[in-house]
Amino acid sequence: QLQASGGGLVQAGGSLRLSCAASGRTLSTYAMGWFRQAPGKEREFVAGITWGVSKTLYADSVKGRFAISRDNAKNTVYLQMDSLNSEDTAVYYCAARSSYPIVKVYQGPHEYDIWGQGTLVTVSS
Helix, strand or coil, X not given: CXXXXXXXXXXXXXXXXXXXXXXXXXCCCEEEEEEEECCCCCCEEEEEECCCCCCEEECCCCCCCEEEEEECCCCEEEEEECCCCHHHCEEEEEEXXXXXXXXXXXXXXXXXXXXXXXXXXXXXX
């Protein structure tokens, strides 16, 4: 129901934009998040966005480099990633949870109940 795309191989310092498109449901009242998981590591929060006013929150490691946004008309959430470095190499997952009427960014993987399949981002140094 969530389809993540846009991953690939990029050189350090480069940019990628990930997309997460939903089918079968409308995301306008869902809180959305991006997570990533590197080999041998736990899944970690990267960025999140609320429904409605689209308040955002970022992990310290990506703050100032990544930007999450949503286009409710296209039922899609994006993650713009700039100034990529080797530590950003991971499988990136988008996630959703129904949130209305609560306006909140959820940071824990357990707080989301709908997940995309993941898209691999590899940053070469």
